[in-house]
Amino acid sequence: MALQAARVLLAEQGLNGLQARAIARKAGLSVGSIYKLFGDIDALVRFLNLETHQEFSAHHRAALAAISPDESDVETRLMVLARAYLDFVLANSARWEAVLHGSRRTDTSRPADYVQSEDNLFAIVESVIADVPGFAGPGQRARAARALWASVHGIVSLTLANSRGSDPAAEAMAQIGVILGAVIRDASAAQ
Secondary structure, eight states, X not given: OHHHHHXXXXXXXXXXXXXXXXXHHHHTOOHHHHHHHHSSHHHHHHHHHHXXXXXXXXXXXXXXXXXXXXGSOHHHHHHHHHHHHHHHHHHTHHHHHHHHHOOSSSOOOOOHHHHHHHHHHHHHHHHHHTTOGGGOSHHHHHHHHHHHHHHHHHHHHHHHHHOOSSOXXXXXXXXXXXXXXXXXXHHHHOO
C-alpha cells in the first residue's frame, strides 16, 4: 500500500510529493511505518527510479519490436526509439524528472542494478546500430549509443521546455531527425 501510494504521489506531484507524511496518509499507515519499510525517502526514490528505468526500457523494447527490422533501416529504427523516448517523457514527466534528478540529498551513489538498467537502455541503441560500418567495434558502438541517447535527451528536454512552436513534440522529432540522419549517414560512409 505504501509503495503504491508513493507511486501515485510521484506521478502526480514529482519528488516534492514524496514526503513520509503524505505517503503515510495516502496509504493509511503511520509515518513511522514508512521509515520502517523504506529506511528513508531517498531509498524509496531510488527504488521508484529503478522501476521507472525498467519500465522505460520495456517501453523502448516494445516500440522496436512493433516494427520489422527487415522492413526498416537503421535511421528509421532509431527514430522509433526517439519517438518512444519522447512519448514516455510526455506520459510520465514527473517520474522522468525524478530519474533525472535522483536523490534529493547528497548521496550520489547508484546501486549496481540501477547502473545495469541504464546500460540496458544503451544496449538497445547499440543493437540497432550494430551493422553500421562506422560503429563496427564494441567501443565505437557504446560511445555512439551514448552520444545518440544524449542528443535525443537534450533535444527532448530543451524543446519541450522552450519550444516557440505550436507542436513542441513535432519540433523535437524534426530536430532529432536532423541529428540522427547526419550521424548515421556519416557512420555508414565509413569503411
